[in-house]
Amino acid sequence: MRQPQWLLIAVVECLFLCISGHCAYHNRKYITRNIISMHAGNVTELVHRCSSTKCCASYFRLVGNQAEVMLEGELPSKQKYHSMSEQSLYNLDKEENLSCVDGEAVLPLCSCRTATPRPINSADLEIQQAIGRGHFAKVWQGKYQGSVVAVKVFHAGCKQEFSSERDIYELPLMEHSGIARFFGAGKSLDGGSWLLVLELATCGSLHHLLCDKRGSWMASMKLSQSLSQGLAYLHSDLHRQGTHKPVVAHGDLSSGNVLVRADGTCALSDFGCSTILRSCSGRPGWDSLKIIADCGQVGSLRYMSPEILEGCVDQGWSLVQADVYSLGLLLWEIWMRCSDLFEDGMVHKHTLPYETELGSSVTLERLLLYVSQMNKRPSIPKRWERETQGALLQELVTDCWDHEPDARLTAQCVVGRLHALQTIHSV
Structure with a gap:
């Protein structure tokens, strides 16, 4: 292929x-x-x-x-x-003064990040039972310094994937309710495994929750708002008291990579395919500080935007716009399990994006034909069009997954639209 x-x-x-x-x-x-x-x-x-x-x-x-x-x-x-x-x-902890011998000292035009290492004390870590498995790591429930945590143990040979995800979590100002809490990173006591210690989301992944339960209007709104707020924060370029958090594109948003807490809020996780962007003085737009590989081989193919499927992404900001496309599919997944949007609460079982149209196993060729060339998207119930809230939701979702990247909403705009929609529902 x-x-x-x-x-x-x-x-x-x-x-x-x-x-x-x-x-x-x-x-x-x-x-x-x-x-x-x-x-x-x-x-x-x-x-x-x-x-x-x-x-x-x-x-x-x-x-x-x-x-x-x-x-x-x-x-x-x-x-x-x-x-x-x-x-x-x-x-990144070494600082030098470098200057031209006959000239003057120089200053980089581009903003740089500095990591804030959070090493864990493996002796304080207790690993209990396995709770999940991914392409690069196995996830265990454990205890660390009195807290119940999730321990992501990377497979042998996956140090690069470990380093990539750790670097995202260790960015300055990455603490946000919409992002999985990070306790630290390190190696196992025997030195054979690389570990990330994260908060334990008791409801598991968003995919697991949607398969198991249907939701009310308010429950679906809470999922949608917290998810969008987390992505908006990830995409933000923040400068606070001399500290800089650059824009980060997630790169692999899917319902399997979003965690759900006991209170019904979402937290972004799995940053192995993420890309750090940097703003450059004197140059318009954004540049990638890191280049992603072919994450489609191990990632979530059905959530990839048309331009990613076509291989036409050539600048950093395109990756942020691709995240919004994926966000649109996630919002569709959430609201397709909302009982208040279906007659007599008769909600269909959970399906992944394009599963109804293309089946449970999709290929790149079929997605390219359906999503890119035919410009098709997952079907939306006709009933949504007949209700104010449903029509507004449909408009929101379609504005996220527009074929043209520049026509898509920003994640922050999605947050605003959801807030307005919640206000209308409360009236």
Whole structure:
């Protein structure tokens, strides 16, 4: 089966140069998913002569083995910048002053994240019974420092997947009710397994809940609001008291990757396919700080947006818009189990998106034909159109899964629409 090219791996390097020949530079190379190598040192071969100043910042795109200058800009003087010797993002704790010998100190144009490591004390961790299994890890119920927790134990050879998910949880300002609480990460006592310790959601996944129970209007609204609020926070670009949380695209939203607490609220989890985005001064839009691999081979194919299925995503913000498409499918799943939207409460059994139309096992080719070429979506009951609330829900869902990414709502707009819908219902 042909596999799509999820992202064009266009390698962009931020190089900080001056004409003196002995200059500081900051180089990011995207190698594979979850791996970033960084260097700082002297430029000997890639020399870009600034047009109007001794020191400037130049953005390069690597095409094959050739570097092409994309943008040049003058830099402020006498500024520090953070540089890293080759290391993983987990160890971003080294700070240096680098400057041109005959020029002035340089400052990166792009905002950088710093990880906040939360190592666990394995001696305080008690693993009890197994409660779930995924592609990369097995999930156990356990106890950690007096709290009942979920322990995600990654399979042998999955350190890269562990590091990827841990890096998301350890971003600054990632504490939010719509995101699974993170206690810490580390290794098992025998040193053979990598662990993530998370909050235990007693209702399991959203998929499990929807299969097991139908919901009232208020229960469905609580699920929808908390889910949308969590995604809106994940997509937010926050700066608080000198701390920065960049935008994060989840990349693998599905009802199996959303947890449900005892109080009926949702929490996002499973960030193995997530992408950190960074905003760049002087450049419009967003760039990926990390490139995702072919998550469709192990992820949730039926939740992928048309552009992801087609392999046409070429910029970071597209991944955020793809999340909103997935959110639309999740909202459809939730409200299709709402008894108040069906006559006499006769709710059909839970089905996954496109399961009715394409069956329980979907292929990329069939999804491309149905979703992308035919522009079809999961069916919505006709009864929804005859009621104000149902019609507004239909409009909300269809505005999320619009074929055109730029026409889709933002997650924050979804939060606002749901609040308005709740207000109408309460009147």
